Amino acid sequence: MSDVSRLAGVSKMTVSRVLADPELVSEATRTRVMKAIDQLGYVPDRIAGSLSSRRTNFVTAILPTLTNANFADTAQGLAGALRAADYQLLIGYTMYSLKEEELIVRAMLARRPDAIVIAGTVHTKAANEMLLRAGIPIVEIWDVPEHPIDHAVGFSNYEVGRLAARHLISLGHRRIAALGSRIDGDAMDLRGEARLQGFAAVLREAGIADDLVIREGSAPVSYDHGARTLATLLQRAPDVEAVFAVSDISAVGALMECHRRGIKVPEALSLIGFGDFDIARQCVPAISTIRVDAAMIGRKTGELLLSILERDNASAPITQSRIDIGFDLLIRETTAPREPG
Amino acid sequence: MSDVSRLAGVSKMTVSRVLADPELVSEATRTRVMKAIDQLGYVPDRIAGSLSSRRTNFVTAILPTLTNANFADTAQGLAGALRAADYQLLIGYTMYSLKEEELIVRAMLARRPDAIVIAGTVHTKAANEMLLRAGIPIVEIWDVPEHPIDHAVGFSNYEVGRLAARHLISLGHRRIAALGSRIDGDAMDLRGEARLQGFAAVLREAGIADDLVIREGSAPVSYDHGARTLATLLQRAPDVEAVFAVSDISAVGALMECHRRGIKVPEALSLIGFGDFDIARQCVPAISTIRVDAAMIGRKTGELLLSILERDNASAPITQSRIDIGFDLLIRETTAPREPG
DNA sequence: CTGAAAGCGCTTACAG
DNA sequence: CTGAAAGCGCTTACAG
Numbered sequence: 001m002s003d004v005s006r007l008a009g010v011s012k013m014t015v016s017r018v019l020a021d022p023e024l025v026s027e028a029t030r031t032r033v034m035k036a037i038d039q040l041g042y043v044p045d046r047i048a049g050s051l052s053s054r055r056t057n058f059v060t061a062i063l064p065t066l067t068n069a070n071f072a073d074t075a076q077g078l079a080g081a082l083r084a085a086d087y088q089l090l091i092g093y094t095m096y097s098l099k100e101e102e103l104i105v106r107a108m109l110a111r112r113p114d115a116i117v118i119a120g121t122v123h124t125k126a127a128n129e130m131l132l133r134a135g136i137p138i139v140e141i142w143d144v145p146e147h148p149i150d151h152a153v154g155f156s157n158y159e160v161g162r163l164a165a166r167h168l169i170s171l172g173h174r175r176i177a178a179l180g181s182r183i184d185g186d187a188m189d190l191r192g193e194a195r196l197q198g199f200a201a202v203l204r205e206a207g208i209a210d211d212l213v214i215r216e217g218s219a220p221v222s223y224d225h226g227a228r229t230l231a232t233l234l235q236r237a238p239d240v241e242a243v244f245a246v247s248d249i250s251a252v253g254a255l256m257e258c259h260r261r262g263i264k265v266p267e268a269l270s271l272i273g274f275g276d277f278d279i280a281r282q283c284v285p286a287i288s289t290i291r292v293d294a295a296m297i298g299r300k301t302g303e304l305l306l307s308i309l310e311r312d313n314a315s316a317p318i319t320q321s322r323i324d325i326g327f328d329l330l331i332r333e334t335t336a337p338r339e340p341g
Numbered sequence: 342m343s344d345v346s347r348l349a350g351v352s353k354m355t356v357s358r359v360l361a362d363p364e365l366v367s368e369a370t371r372t373r374v375m376k377a378i379d380q381l382g383y384v385p386d387r388i389a390g391s392l393s394s395r396r397t398n399f400v401t402a403i404l405p406t407l408t409n410a411n412f413a414d415t416a417q418g419l420a421g422a423l424r425a426a427d428y429q430l431l432i433g434y435t436m437y438s439l440k441e442e443e444l445i446v447r448a449m450l451a452r453r454p455d456a457i458v459i460a461g462t463v464h465t466k467a468a469n470e471m472l473l474r475a476g477i478p479i480v481e482i483w484d485v486p487e488h489p490i491d492h493a494v495g496f497s498n499y500e501v502g503r504l505a506a507r508h509l510i511s512l513g514h515r516r517i518a519a520l521g522s523r524i525d526g527d528a529m530d531l532r533g534e535a536r537l538q539g540f541a542a543v544l545r546e547a548g549i550a551d552d553l554v555i556r557e558g559s560a561p562v563s564y565d566h567g568a569r570t571l572a573t574l575l576q577r578a579p580d581v582e583a584v585f586a587v588s589d590i591s592a593v594g595a596l597m598e599c600h601r602r603g604i605k606v607p608e609a610l611s612l613i614g615f616g617d618f619d620i621a622r623q624c625v626p627a628i629s630t631i632r633v634d635a636a637m638i639g640r641k642t643g644e645l646l647l648s649i650l651e652r653d654n655a656s657a658p659i660t661q662s663r664i665d666i667g668f669d670l671l672i673r674e675t676t677a678p679r680e681p682g
Numbered sequence: 683c684t685g686a687a688a689g690c691g692c693t694t695a696c697a698g
Numbered sequence: 699c700t701g702a703a704a705g706c707g708c709t710t711a712c713a714g
Contacts, residue, residue, distance in 0.1 A: 066416050
């Protein structure tokens with residue numbers, strides 16, 4: 001910047017102004033400075049800028065994994081919404097471990113983000129405290145907790161599970177199963193577990209045993225998980241009529257396993273997933289699922305943050321937001337009424 | 342930090358040392374400082390640290406998209422390799438647009454990363470110049486250019502295409518097609534195009550017409566792309582015997598379209614994809630593909646960068662690396678010898 | 683083993 | 699419309 005100011009024959013202050021508020025500088029000076037910038041290939045140092053302005057334009061996003069289409073969509077939606085306002089996403093992934101999440105929160109805080117977006121509503125005590133004390137907007141996403149740390153953008157995973165169960169019951173099925181992952185290890189999918197809980201609750205309310213709610217393997221689930229867990233299920237209950245998989249990924253794996261075993265879907269087995277992954281729609285037969293707009297979670301979160309971070313009137317009250325984007329039941333080809341017999 | 346030093350009754354210098362080189366501080370002082378840090382919940386400001394040390398511990402990764410399992414694997418592999426050494430990834434996605442890539446390179450440079458990882462070997466002139474002048478290690482990934490800007494970690498997409506063609510020809514097929522995306526728009530998949538080029542070259546070398554190399558839609562490809570493009574292909578050449586899709590994603594879409602139309606794979610049509618996405622293995626029938634270890638590209642890139650950035654002897658010569666991780670042909674169930682008739 | 687001084691490259695808050 | 703001074707919170711490079 002000194003080089004630029006010297007070449008243009010102005011103060012550093014003026015160079016800074018040309019970059020930040022060009023309209024405050026006379027046109028003659030401005031073009032002179034711009035020319036110098038071009039000539040030197042000067043790229044301003046935002047690290048230095050961040051330090052003096054006390055704003056980094058970093059937003060941290062802490063997600064379970066990058067390799068899940070839903071979270072990738074959320075990250076891309078968030079990054080897209082923030083990019084226009086020149087924010088850079090700092091992505092961390094926890095591998096579904098709360099312990100890892102805590103480490104990431106601490107490491108991220110040292111980068112002084114202007115806001116933190118974090119998947120989930122359950123954190124370690126230390127992570128919770130750090131987030132509370134951070135003094136920046138915090139948005140918990142992918143669920144809608146009763147009492148968020150600060151803001152929340154998501155939907156009720158518990159209600160997703162309930163809806164899945166109601167759908168299968170409404171089709172006349174009585175021997176109903178669910179496929180999820182275990183939550184006794186270091187890596188656990190708490191949102192998947194919430195869906196399982198809601199599912200089991202509706203089963204019990206309908207007087208149906210919830211003994212076929214299977215938790216196998218650790219998060220994240222995979223196509224293999226779906227295939228393997230379906231095999232476990234069939235061994236345990238050959239008479240099973242309908243299955244809910246906590247993720248479309250598992251649902252696809254389960255469907256493929258049915259194909260391999262010659263089990264007709266939906267005639268012999270109804271199957272519903274969650275997430276509306278592209279692949280669920282493409283499968284033959286197309287998989288019924290509960291859709292949640294993952295990219296929209298990212299976009300809404302981004303818009304919420306911009307409205308907080310970029311508001312002109314710094315003294316305007318910030319109302320704590322809790323945005324429920326809801327979900328939709330998509331009945332496709334893998335769920336059908338119980339066939340007598 | 343001043344607060345900590347005051348509370349511990351030492352200079353800021355000593356606090357800084359406790360954090361950076363604890364062994365240089367006497368145990369008594371160290372524990373006193375640690376206690377003060379804990380008590381105040383002090384998290385050092387790495388922005389300030391970066392400015393004075395001239396190292397940010399940021400590594401920029403510029404990828405086409407976050408929502409592709411292969412690139413997500415690479416990003417995760419890279420982040421994982423760098424995390425141990427306390428580097429934070431700055432991810433940008435170009436949506437397959439070189440113009441967008443240039444904007445991202447410029448924006449990223451302002452964050453003063455210690456290195457830049459960028460997918461692809463073709464960039465705009467301005468982006469190329471900025472990268473060349475950046476004065477930091479640059480790693481081009483997902484291809485192995487003859488003359489990289491600096492380093493490269495990848496494999497030959499052209500050779501992947503050649504291998505796919507050789508495989509289909511070796512099965513006795515003569516009416517052979519390929520499914521890719523167009524490269525005349527703003528968004529273009531140049532690596533997919535390289536695979537197509539290699540594929541077409543082998544076809545011609547074998548005296549086979551390359552008129553069925555179809556480029557439809559713009560990058561990125563999707564399941565839908567595979568389904569739609571297969572439909573186009575069948576209309577154009579109902580007698581087609583074998584198909585190469587530039588991505589497993591397209592291959593899966595094409596396979597599902599075959600299912601819908603009652604076309605038997607591989608009896609009536611052989612199909613091979615690229616990328617070894619999880620879904621390709623799970624499909625029924627399992628899709629033959631050419632495997633590339635996307636996560637390894639990330640890991641190898643991370644290791645390469647660490648060896649450059651963390652080497653003790655700053656004067657040791659850095660030899661320009663060009664790492665070819667290769668690829669494997671995975672013959673599964675969708676490619677079979679031509680059936681007479 | 684510990685510390686005082688200088689400085690990293692910007693922006694803030696003035697002043698004129 | 700432009701600029702001189704101070705300072706953001708650390709680390710570097712000394713010195714003792």
